[in-house]
Amino acid sequence: MAVMVVTLTIVLFSLITNATFSNTIAQITNKIDVSVFLNDSTTEAQAKQLAASLQKQPTIKKVQYLNKQQALQSYIDQNRNNPDLVTAATESGNPIPATILVYPRNLNQIQSIKNFLDQPKYRKLQTADSPSYNGDRKEAIDNITHATDVLRKIGIVAVIVFAVICALIIFNTIQMAIFNRRDEITIMRLLGASTSYIRGPFVVESAIYGLLSAVFSVLIVNSAFLASSSALQASSLGLLDINYASQYFGQHYVRFLTLQIAIGILIGTVSSVIATRRYLKFKTK
Amino acid sequence: MILLDRVTKTYSRDTDAALDRITLHVEPKEFVIVVGQSGAGKTTLLRLLTREERPTSGKIIVGGIDYDKLKDKDIPMLRRKIGVVFQDFKLLPGKTVYENVAFALEIVGVSNREIKHTVPKVLDIVNLKGKENRMPRALSGGERQRVAIARAIVRQPRILIADEPTGNLDPKHAWDVIRVLEKINRYGTTVLLTTHNQDIVNRLKRRVVTIHHGKVASDRANAGYKA
Numbered sequence: 001m002a003v004m005v006v007t008l009t010i011v012l013f014s015l016i017t018n019a020t021f022s023n024t025i026a027q028i029t030n031k032i033d034v035s036v037f038l039n040d041s042t043t044e045a046q047a048k049q050l051a052a053s054l055q056k057q058p059t060i061k062k063v064q065y066l067n068k069q070q071a072l073q074s075y076i077d078q079n080r081n082n083p084d085l086v087t088a089a090t091e092s093g094n095p096i097p098a099t100i101l102v103y104p105r106n107l108n109q110i111q112s113i114k115n116f117l118d119q120p121k122y123r124k125l126q127t128a129d130s131p132s133y134n135g136d137r138k139e140a141i142d143n144i145t146h147a148t149d150v151l152r153k154i155g156i157v158a159v160i161v162f163a164v165i166c167a168l169i170i171f172n173t174i175q176m177a178i179f180n181r182r183d184e185i186t187i188m189r190l191l192g193a194s195t196s197y198i199r200g201p202f203v204v205e206s207a208i209y210g211l212l213s214a215v216f217s218v219l220i221v222n223s224a225f226l227a228s229s230s231a232l233q234a235s236s237l238g239l240l241d242i243n244y245a246s247q248y249f250g251q252h253y254v255r256f257l258t259l260q261i262a263i264g265i266l267i268g269t270v271s272s273v274i275a276t277r278r279y280l281k282f283k284t285k
Numbered sequence: 286m287i288l289l290d291r292v293t294k295t296y297s298r299d300t301d302a303a304l305d306r307i308t309l310h311v312e313p314k315e316f317v318i319v320v321g322q323s324g325a326g327k328t329t330l331l332r333l334l335t336r337e338e339r340p341t342s343g344k345i346i347v348g349g350i351d352y353d354k355l356k357d358k359d360i361p362m363l364r365r366k367i368g369v370v371f372q373d374f375k376l377l378p379g380k381t382v383y384e385n386v387a388f389a390l391e392i393v394g395v396s397n398r399e400i401k402h403t404v405p406k407v408l409d410i411v412n413l414k415g416k417e418n419r420m421p422r423a424l425s426g427g428e429r430q431r432v433a434i435a436r437a438i439v440r441q442p443r444i445l446i447a448d449e450p451t452g453n454l455d456p457k458h459a460w461d462v463i464r465v466l467e468k469i470n471r472y473g474t475t476v477l478l479t480t481h482n483q484d485i486v487n488r489l490k491r492r493v494v495t496i497h498h499g500k501v502a503s504d505r506a507n508a509g510y511k512a
Binding site: 183184186187188189190191192193194195197281282 | 375
């Protein structure tokens with residue numbers, strides 16, 4: 001039973017960690033955009049056409065067109081804390097080019113967007129340093145994505161390993177139980193008890209272990225969150241946003257409990273059915 | 286009721302056949318005694334009937350069921366139609382007399398009401414009224430064997446197979462058991478009894494099948510037997 005609790009706790013923990021990392025990545029992704037700077041010679045009609053064709057790209061989530069005036073306003077808003085920059089921009093008669101902001105669906109698609117924009121017919125509409133995006137950020141995001149991937153794989157392996165250990169232990173326990181009751185089982189067999197009648201109690205017992213373990217694992221994770229949220233006021237542990245994890249867990253409480261119960265019962269049932277099979281075969285030659 | 290046609294059972298290639306082309310026909314409501322020395326093949330014969338063993342060759346039909354066509358999953362149903370009594374009783378030591386008999390009904394899904402109704406009647410037939418709550422270890426060998434008989438007949442099988450039911454009993458208790466078997470036979474159950482108790486065979490005056498080295502040596506009605 002202890003092993004089952006550990007297994008299910010690992011399952012739960014991997015699920016929550018995974019969701020939390022995905023959330024972190026999604027948040028960072030949302031902040032990424034590609035800025036397409038347009039030449040002053042580009043007409044508004046050309047700009048809108050480019051925006052429309054960008055919008056049709058499957059890799060692009062959202063496109064926003066800012067004319068020179070709007071781009072300037074956006075620049076002023078962004079640099080509100082830096083009056084020198086604002087002064088420099090406004091005094092020299094709006095040096096800010098009209099801009100198309102492109103939000104990709106996925107970080108890895110930035111390159112393809114860049115390729116699209118580098119086609120000659122679009123290239124000539126843009127300034128020399130267009131498009132621009134924050135290369136450092138992309139690298140950081142790549143690192144996070146990679147780390148999450150590795151963690152996810154480790155999680156899957158750990159779950160599988162523990163599930164197998166757990167199944168083997170249940171298997172063994174049941175074999176012992178059957179061995180202790182082999183006389184009774186022999187008599188049941190001779191009196192014509194069906195396989196399911198003999199197997200039933202063993203399977204039900206293991207399924208109940210699975211059920212209890214599921215409840216325990218959810219309680220353990222729950223109390224871990226309670227303890228950590230009160231102890232760690234700083235709600236972020238590196239990339240693992242505990243606040244979000246806790247919230248996520250709270251929101252999907254019922255779903256997690258159901259899933260855990262299902263997994264627990266599945267492990268218990270499958271291992272007990274296999275364990276009893278050998279003893280319930282009719283040994284007729 | 287029971288039909289064996291040239292049934293052979295060989296346990297391994299190096300040994301002689303435990304049963305060698307046995308042919309036997311038992312009519313409904315018959316009381317047949319199978320005799321023979323230890324190792325003659327009596328127990329093998331019974332184990333073939335309860336499907337604890339499969340014949341190497343030959344045909345077995347019991348109560349209309351052809352064993353060649355019997356699948357593993359149908360074995361429980363077959364065993365519910367045959368009552369079996371063993372030399373070593375095979376009672377559950379942790380259950381009372383009543384519970385041991387009720388157990389045979391429980392495992393086939395009979396309702397509690399029916400169990401409460403049936404079990405006392407059967408205990409009455411085997412003369413164990415008043416001992417419902419005893420544990421098997423508190424009973425004599427004869428009483429234990431009668432509990433086993435009660436358990437075997439509580440589902441009203443058409444055939445009762447008794448494998449040396451008196452083997453571990455002194456003569457008085459042995460006769461208690463035999464009388465119960467006779468009573469059950471009078472009620473219409475086919476009884477197949479194996480024994481090597483000369484006295485019982487000679488006084489019962491029933492059909493006697495003698496098995497010797499895995500073959501039917503003699504098959505006579507109202508016969509005697511000399512071990």
